[in-house]
Amino acid sequence: MKKKLAEIRKKIDDIDNNILKLIAERNSLAKDVAEIKNQLGIPIDDPDREKYIYDRIRKLCKEHNVDENVGIKIFQILIEHNKALQKKYLEETQNKNKIFKQ
Numbered sequence: 001m002k003k004k005l006a007e008i009r010k011k012i013d014d015i016d017n018n019i020l021k022l023i024a025e026r027n028s029l030a031k032d033v034a035e036i037k038n039q040l041g042i043p044i045d046d047p048d049r050e051k052y053i054y055d056r057i058r059k060l061c062k063e064h065n066v067d068e069n070v071g072i073k074i075f076q077i078l079i080e081h082n083k084a085l086q087k088k089y090l091e092e093t094q095n096k097n098k099i100f101k102q
């Protein structure tokens, strides 16, 4: 029984590794998105795109039998974090440019 529990926990740990890698990969795209939005002069927040993502997540939750509230909560955290990373990146770039121009 204990061996079986250890095996299952190993599987969970492996899945957690993969989830973390994917979160890091998603986060790593924030700089590129921020750079393009800055050049286009458009805001970081894009409510239409967020609505599209949440609708898609709801559909995927149904398909994969995942509780919709859980799926939405996870993506709210990821999206808010992505926007915070974009803002931080742009602030840092603008500060660097200010120092450079002095």
Ligand SMILES: C=C(O[C@@H]1C=C(C(=O)O)C=C[C@H]1O)C(=O)O
Pocket (backbone or CB within 6 Å): 033, 044, 045, 046, 047, 049, 050, 053, 078, 079, 080, 082, 083
């Ligand atoms: C990444 C973007 O910027 C913001 C963050 C989003 C996200 O984390 O998926 C979605 C929309 C935007 O509010 C984007 O516009 O694609």
